[in-house]
Amino acid sequence: MPTPIGVGTEELRRANLRAILQTVHTHGPTTRAVLTKQLGLNRSTIGALTGELQSLGLVTEQTPVVGGRGRPSNLVVPSTDNVVVAVDVGVDRIAVAEVGLGGEVLARRTRGHQRGKHDVAHVVDSVAQMVEDILTSSAHSRCLGVGVAVPGAVRADDGLVRFAPNLGWVDEPFTELLAKRLSLPVSTGNDANLGVLAEHIRGAAVGFSEVAYLSSSVGIGGGFLVGGRPLTGASGYAGEVGHMQVDTEGPVCRCGAVGCWEMKVGENVLLQHAGRLSGGGPPAVAEVIASARAGDARAAAAVEEVAEWCGVGIRAIVNLFNPDVVVLGGCLAQVWRAAEQQVDEAMHRSALVYQRADTVIRSAGLGDDSPLIGAAELAFEPVIDHPQTVPQAG
Amino acid sequence: MPTPIGVGTEELRRANLRAILQTVHTHGPTTRAVLTKQLGLNRSTIGALTGELQSLGLVTEQTPVVGGRGRPSNLVVPSTDNVVVAVDVGVDRIAVAEVGLGGEVLARRTRGHQRGKHDVAHVVDSVAQMVEDILTSSAHSRCLGVGVAVPGAVRADDGLVRFAPNLGWVDEPFTELLAKRLSLPVSTGNDANLGVLAEHIRGAAVGFSEVAYLSSSVGIGGGFLVGGRPLTGASGYAGEVGHMQVDTEGPVCRCGAVGCWEMKVGENVLLQHAGRLSGGGPPAVAEVIASARAGDARAAAAVEEVAEWCGVGIRAIVNLFNPDVVVLGGCLAQVWRAAEQQVDEAMHRSALVYQRADTVIRSAGLGDDSPLIGAAELAFEPVIDHPQTVPQAG
Structure with missing residues (x-):
């Protein structure tokens, strides 16, 4: 203690x-x-x-x-005169929303960007323009700050992005650069950690204090609530679920290890199994699932294969965290909705999980917006924690 | 929130x-x-x-x-007039200790028992005799209660032992039976959860608030502190680390799944790899390690094999929890001390972990006593939380 x-x-x-x-x-x-x-x-x-x-x-x-x-x-x-700007820097788009105290989304903007390595200065520039644009058009009287979700590990004390492989970032001072550029307080967090926060406050995990949020696109992000509080770990990097070794037979992961969970259940794995090109994102995943339903045997086999590995990974998470609820986002949610029974079978192959059948599995209540809404909550946090320090209206 | x-x-x-x-x-x-x-x-x-x-x-x-x-x-x-009795029901022995307020072990008793299925009434009887014996010989004036560590999943609200495979227990009302027999308050907890508590208060994890305690004998127990508080999960079953699937190539685990972590790193796995008989416990593991050092190639290969799997599992835990410290107990500690380099190599095969090299790995500071000392802390908890409700001395 x-x-x-x-x-x-x-x-x-x-x-x-x-x-x-x-x-x-x-x-x-x-x-x-x-x-x-x-x-x-x-x-x-x-x-x-x-x-x-x-x-x-x-x-x-x-x-x-x-x-x-x-x-x-x-x-x-x-009072919705008080707003924050929430930003979600995703692998294929930047989303920005103006959110009022009370949680209402007052305005939003989205801009696509290509997958791959991104120059941090360029991303700072894009985000800053979008934030300035949304604030200029806004009727608010006080912007309390900016919250940003990124798909990577973020150092808790200064928002340094330690490692965001899908943006090609290592040790990028993104938060500091954006705060300087905007002259506003900026807080940055891991997208899955913010996703679980949002799902807990306004989504599928309301009322639960033990929550696992698992969301996949290219990789898998994991965000956890333990006793109603975010699991951050010693340095803010906790929740890295994608690199549990689940399969000795491979393939080799970009992290250097073999058979990591995210090599078995990401979007591109599903697309490849189904004989599609990688990189199509959620619409391409939806197409495979629709084709599987329509009788495309290769698509059906791909969905079944990925569903199996979803179940294997979720079982590990349920055994480790004994959550009230597992909230799925991204490709994991798509596959689970399409093949709930296969996911379930793989999960329950172990007698241990069978005894713990109280865990509920759900799709994210906020859909793809969980990290964005979580970023808004992150920006509100300092003001809610210390209301007396709020800046004068202006 | x-x-x-x-x-x-x-x-x-x-x-x-x-x-x-x-x-x-x-x-x-x-x-x-x-x-x-x-x-x-x-x-x-x-x-x-x-x-x-x-x-x-x-x-x-x-x-x-x-x-x-x-x-x-x-x-x-x-005032050490206030004591609790701590009990550790292990797979091959029952240990009982009288512990004073302040944490001093005032007396202890140990009784061996055979591995395998145990009749719950018989265990209650043995434990009760040992508790009565230690209290009769004691100079204390007030026994505040009894805390018990068991190798299994314990329901938080009533201490029902849901599942303790190495004792052969499913849904056994052990806590209720022992409390009735002794007419004392009895609290029961999972041995690894109590182990991490003890290591945090008096062992290798003092001063750390993010702690993973991993201890293996036949199976593996995991106990975690998150933000300085025990990870319990929704129903008290969190920390089940032994059934993460790590190897698709097997073997089949007694839980029904394939390639669970505890099938790769338990005592008996090491003994079998080394060509020894199963069931010898820590002394047999120590013998294999000594033989490996002395040049026994088969023993050395067994240690190396198990060390590799230790690293694979610890890597998953480090990625999930980003702990300050990983405290190892039982066979895991023995293997890690014997083959630290191999464990380390397997852990760092993934670039992700490499970036998080701040995690410290240590053997349990309390050795095999961590669950026992944790059981004492469990028994003290209600009195420390509500000092005003302490019973009159007598």
């Missing part, structure tokens, strides 16, 4: 401000009465705290219109 | 009592001055809190003998 620390009243106040702001950000407009009940505090304390959040410009209070007995309870509403 | 809950003053008081008791239990006698500083509370608050712990019989205060300038600060000492 970490050395225990005593709790004083100032931290108490901040914890309560945080709790109220988190509640209205996550669940939307909430009456003072409900907040009073949920937080176990008295009415006057809640009034003082919501008053402080109001003077910080983070919430507004509305008198409910509906009549009734007794004094009506004011509605505490997150 | 879980729905945030407001914090009131009563919880604050309990948290501070808990913090003081945890500190003196973990670190031993501590001056009031140090507690004041560590907890960030004022002297009179600390005085009131230690006074309450003293009246509960959990600590004593001693005036330090050494002179000096200013008023000397009282030493707060955990």
